[in-house]
Amino acid sequence: MVDATTATPAATAAPPARRRRPWPATLVWGTAGIAAVLAFALVGAVWTPHPYDGMNISARFAAPSATYWLGTDEFGRDVLSRVMAGAHLSLFMGAFATFISLAVGVPLGLIAGYFRGLREEVIMRAVDVMISIPPIMLGLLILAVTTPDIWKSAGAVGLIYVPIIVRLTRGVTLELGAQEFIEAARARGERDWYILFVEILPNAWPPIIVEAALRVTFAILLGAALSFLGLGVQPPASDWGLMIAEGRPFLSQAPWIAIAPGVALVVTVILINLFGDGLRERLDPRLRQKGA
Amino acid sequence: MRHTCSAPGDRDAPISAQPPGREGEILTLDGLSVRYGSGPSSLRALDKVSLSLPRGGALGVVGESGSGKSTLAMTLMGLLAGSARVDGGRAVFEGEDLYALSPAGWAGMRGRRIGLVFQDPFTALNPAKTIAHQLTEPLVLHRGLSETAARAEARRLLDEVGISDPDAMLSAYPHALSGGMKQRALIAAALAGDPDLLILDEPTTALDVTIEAQILDLLEALRAERQLSMIFISHNLGVIARVVDEVCVLYAGQVVETAPKAEIFAAPRHPYTKGLLASMPRLGAPRARLETIPGRLPDLTNPPEGCRFAARCPFAEDRCAAPQPMVSVGPGRESRCWKAVALGATPWTSAETAAPARARTVAADAPPALRADGVSKRFRRAGGVRVRIDRSGAIPVPRIGHSTFNAVDAVSLTVKAGETVGLVGESGCGKSTLARCLIRLIEPDGGAIALNGRDILKGRAADRRTIARTAQFVFQNPDSSLNPRKTVRQILARPLALLGEERPGTMDQRVERLLDMVRLSRAYMDRYPHEMSGGEKQRIGIARVLAAEPKFVICDEAVSALDVSVQASILNLLADLRDELGLAYLFISHDLSVVRHIADRVAVMYRGGIVEVGPASALGTPGHHPYTEALLSAVPSLDSRGAERMRLAGTVSAPGDGITGCRFADRCPRKIGPVCDTQAPPWRTGPEGVRFECHHTADALAG
């Protein structure tokens, strides 16, 4: 942008003075936040203040108190314990869905962007078709015909995001493929797999990782929506989406049943987003804000 | 914070309440400083810059990257963006202190009294608006014209900047225009408010040399007709020399020398200027080794207190560590060097000069390193989808076809062992495609290619790695030719392992040897590309090529992305390696001076075909293809030659489809008549063995 800035990077003849860039504040806070969320989910998976499924008819619809910090639900179960116990399911939903979309999307994107031609045409047209179905419909299409469980809904959510990962990876690959160091590799007779995995992939990771962080949050939200509709986690297990659904009939008498898991969901998503933004700043300051 | 006292000994007096604009000066800069960012990582892009421009004068501002020259343009327009701000000093334009202006005051200044033309015409026009809209907008706003009157005036302006069909231009959108046309439109837009001062920031850098020459002609004419004052910013001394009266040299944010044009080029008085001039390859000069400027720009976040150039200066002494004021070195001349007077005309000397230039002779019977015969490549035209109705069968069927063009059209070329052949042409002429076809980075459609006498299109020598051991490629852009995630060690070890001969020593030792060959310290082994300068990266690119121990190297614009002083050291390195290792080069460039400097023979390419081949030494003598002649006369040079320049009309023609006559017929100023359009011209032989394709004889063209 400004020619004066080109003078800054280590403009000395001295041997490598590799400057460690400090972590951006967003990344510091985001990492801390993610650590807290993970700790919350891990603790919740093994220990909760009250048994998460322990019913107590005498304490139905108890308002938040010293015993029940977040109150109890219609069966007298402790809401805080249920929020803690459901955390790992919601996080799993996000992580597994993102894993699926990366595992399917990244190789397809690399192939489309590097080999071009017929392979690219086929992959990208298939992606066009997938993108032409509204996201939740694709999930419903898959879940409508089979009995829902958490693996299936996470997988469905993952598939929904495959097109986005393919397009991103292909774009990055196309851009990298046009760089001269790729031509140099071809000129010295490197095999395609070497160019793809040694020359291109290490350079393609930063934007993909940033996008993946974003996908985790979208997957958590969409997974929660599916659970909310009864198409994800099945009772008696309960993730946050299902808990909100379960609390819905009692909004007027005991709003905390639905509000507590909702707030947990929102805070988790904000923290992961913060982490993603930090990664974005750290890995590629020029990477532009991307559409979802 | 504004500074209130100037550096001791600086010629500028403490700033008084009275704007220091002097009589007859349209613009006076007084200790102007600009800072980017804040805190310890902030840097002063401009440091107490003092300049003056007489009314009607033209001032050239020269500097390499990091000099702060583009910052200067934006500062003068009050358009500094982001964290940049004026940090001291002032700029007085026609008696008004620019940085004391209110926003309304600036509104009256920009466009109306000071115009700006940008470096890159390709992005400086709004893609969503017609040219008419972008031209009439300032006319309506600044000169209060009605829409119709503004359109008529816009038409007149386009006519003034040499647009042959202003009406078509007015209704066009930018994407439909060539770079030269865009730059003319932008100049017209800058003139719309009838400014007194025009600031031109690298206005021709993105353009081809023949187009650049047209734009420079236009600027000269405009200056004469409109009595415009101009500030012309460029890294290219030759371009500056064409247009301006005075030259100011910027180095690391400081003015280091100001002088009238003729004097500064003939007798520079600051060591940096001397080095800069000495490192330029010139068309007219003998092809001696180029001088270089060792070292690099100081860290501007923490610049040295004394002379900023001292670390790179062969004349430096202890006293240079003290702050350097500008000293007078003659009438109207100043230099920021206390030794300037004492040094006088002492020429620049660099360590590299010590090595004497070797006389070059290529044996006439040397075997060919490259022999290409009738190499062709066709490409689909972008977006050239055509639906045509196929009536050959019983039922007419629509078919989708792609229109194609000959990017490379039956090119034959030989490079002998140990020889350097230069390949010159403007953008889009097919030179890069040809280069890639020669080592099958792009698969040619037809023709025969032999490297070291072995056919690489078929048989055993057609294997990718076999080709790579014979022929290698140096790329243009040092920023993209090295994998940013690999260290120098990894970058060099890979081709050694893949292609290199079995040699004694560990891999690290072999990598060190490569670094030695390209004159880089072994300390660079573990650096990543972003930790090196452009010149250092290009050296790594060359070392990577040497790993394969090739006999033939293609350099595709290998020095084009580099600053002049760095370019000189890379050219020297390439020449040394050629002499040490007996390499043959195909050296591709758009820059005739560079090609003439390094090449033994020169081939000129136009619209996919080679139109002339001849010895580099013959470029100084008459008797060439009209296109070569035009290229030669378009090259901006320091010694302003006479008025008999040859100019090409129009833009660089698109690569053609089925050219029947001469490739150059549509732009040729020496066109004979219909014969040029219909009949392929014969090959002619001129003096010194120059061969070219033209209906004219060599004698007719020389005369």
Added chain:
Amino acid sequence: MLLYFCQRVAYVVGIVLVVSLLIFSITQIMPGNVAYVILGDFAPLEQIHALEEKLGFNDPWYVQYWRWLSQIARLDFGDSLIMERPIGPILWQAVANSAVLAVISIVLVAVIGIWLGVVSAVRHGKASDHVVSIGTYIVLAVPEFFWCIVLIVVFAGSLQWLPATGYTSMDEGFFVWASHLVLPVVALVMGLVAHVSRLTRSSMLEVMQSPYVVAARARGIPEARVIRGHALPNALLPTITVLAIDIGVLMGGMVVVETIFSYPGLGRLLIFGIQQLDLPLIQAAMMVVAVIYALANLLADVLYAFLNPRIRFGKAAHG
């Protein structure tokens, strides 16, 4: 332009056909279930087989597909298995109800989202920019169904300003009708407004630093004109694409929001069908959704092309 338009139309038709194949494939995955749904879980096997024969499930899949597709193309959606009525009228009523929600929402999203984005880009770094940025950041993390919960708790529960659920027709008075729309619309648009405004802001910021905008400033064009005349038209191009994508997100949101607010729209109908395994209903609803989405994307493409002279006056090309 005409060639481009034809290209896009052909493309959309192709996409719809492929999607229809996907939707049709549901019947192939679970053909037996249809007969069970009709006859009950304990129906004798012979009856099941007889019904399957009658419904044509024993024909090859392409015959079935063709039969189904040609019916759909004639807008004949068959009978609902559960409600045992023709799907057509039910479907169109639902589409009309949903259209009311969708049109109001998308208009609000476009207007408010673009306005917020432009304002915060123009006031880049100022307090209002920070407020918008932080606000949209938080809003983006809140899923539609949680908005619904919060809105119901606050506005229907505590404040008792608006009805919590349901739908009334316009006949019962405009305000009654509108009051039933307020909460669903708000729940739908919150996240999308945040999304559109963030993207508009970033594309606006990028455009405002582009050379042609700086060049316009250097020509002395007043800042307000630079923003309106030079930056905005270019910055809005990516926003159009985003709006088209967001229509898809909006449809997903409507499934949830209509379910929670018991709003008789297409989304609720679809969920009803899925819960009851009413296959013809599921297929019909999904087809309608796919076609509407494809048409919305076509509209966005055409609008994009119209605003972009490079396509309007250039060669047709897609990718």
